Amino acid sequence: MGKEPSLEDLERALALKRREVRLKRWIREGRLPLEASPPAGEPTPPEPPALPPDPHLHAEVEWEAPRWRFRLPRPRISWATWRDHLLLGVEITAVLGAIFLLLSSWQAMRPAASGEGPRATPTPTPLIPVLVLPGGHRPPTAPGEPAPNPEEIPEHLRALVASLPTPVPITPGPRSPTRIVIPAIGVDAPVVPGTDWEALKKGVGHHPGTANPGEPGNMVLAGHNDIYGEVFRDLEKLRIGDEIWVYAGSRAYRYVVVQKQVVLPTQVEVMAPTRDPVVTLITCYPYRVDTHRLVVVGELR
The missing domain is CATH 2.40.260.10 (Sortase)
Structure with missing residues (x-):
């Protein structure tokens, strides 16, 4: 059986993997040219030994911040509001109807403007x-x-009847x-x-x-x-x-x-x-x- 890697070897391999992912992201974003190489003076780390797959280890993946969408809540009109609006409409209609009736009555009571003369005062009918x-x-x-x-x-009304004026002739219609x-x-x-x-x-x-x-x-x-x-x-x-x-x-x-x-x-x-x-x-x-x-x-x- 081969020698199992130590904790330091695992940490080093994980760091290299992170660096590799970071470089790929930079290259994709245009932040680092493909020819870029590690800075001078930094020793090149040795190639890590091949490691057996470990189900408990997961390669670092790229994480992007979620995009949040904000929507303004739609105003909700309650039944009470609808009822108030309906009652207001009914009241306005009733007021307009009353005004119309008053105007119609007033117009009906006005004398005709077509030159019609004043109406004769009715003569009281004898008793x-x-x-x-x-x-x-x-x-x-x-x-x-x-x-x-x-x-x-x-008998008690004869004097009153005798004092009545002579009836005025009536014009037939x-x-x-x-x-x-x-x-x-x-x-x-x-x-x-x-x-x-x-x-x-x-x-x-x-x-x-x-x-x-x-x-x-x-x-x-x-x-x-x-x-x-x-x-x-x-x-x-x-x-x-x-x-x-x-x-x-x-x-x-x-x-x-x-x-x-x-x-x-x-x-x-x-x-x-x-x-x-x-x-x-x-x-x-x-x-x-x-x-x-x-x-x-x-x-x-």
């Missing part, structure tokens, strides 16, 4: 149509000319009723605006503030039965299902009788507004007595 049904008068058998019957007004035709009783009469004493002298009156033909609501028409043409003289002869035609200009609306009743002059609830389009015809009753009212109701068909 008589509110307290008693229209069309009342003294019976023709009473002495003197036909006249309203003050006895129909509650484009959709106001202008004519009524009831084939079953031979009625074909004009319809005038208003149900005061002077209006009913001309024909059938359209009570102010009630519906127009074809509109939802209660259209109230009143007429005399025994004075000034007796336009509603035969109204009591109408039967359920009979037709009532009401015109607005050239357009006709067909109503069908669904109800007929006799009421007191103070039962003004028959003039109350309705959701459905109906017509209510009112006249004095009985004929030439006039202590009550005959009310006929028709529905639009």
Whole structure:
């Protein structure tokens, strides 16, 4: 068996190996030419003896510093942040919507700038149509000319009603009723605006503030039965299902009788507004007595 190398021999061999690796690295990096030789005066070390492979010894290898890559962390947006942004957007939208509605309302309330004149102030309606049904008068058998019957007004309100001014004539609108035709009783009469004493002298009156033909609501028409043409003289002869035609200009609306009743002059609830389009015809009753009212109701068909 050969002589095993000593510790000094191993250290010397390791130093030589390190020097060899270092020189190769310098040559590769251009720091030392290939012709370079060890510095003068330095003794050339003897060639180390061949050593058996030792698994515990590892030749020095070149080590390079790792290259570190730094990445900035991406900002994370939490759910709370998204929620705050969403709520802010909703609030801004609500505020803008409110401003839009206010501006729209303001524009709607402004008078038209197209030269339209100021609107006329509505004339107060006398209290008589509110307290008693229209069309009342003294019976023709009473002495003197036909006249309203003050006895129909509650006694404690007669002085107030007497002090009211004379109603101002009403100008009909484009959709106001202008004519009524009831084939079953031979009625074909004009319809005038208003149900005061002077209006009913001309024909059938359209009570102010009630519906127009074809509109939802209660259209109230009143007429005399025994004075000034007796336009509603035969109204009591109408039967359920009979037709009532009401015109607005050239357009006709067909109503069908669904109800007929006799009421007191103070039962003004028959003039109350309705959701459905109906017509209510009112006249004095009985004929030439006039202590009550005959009310006929028709529905639009």
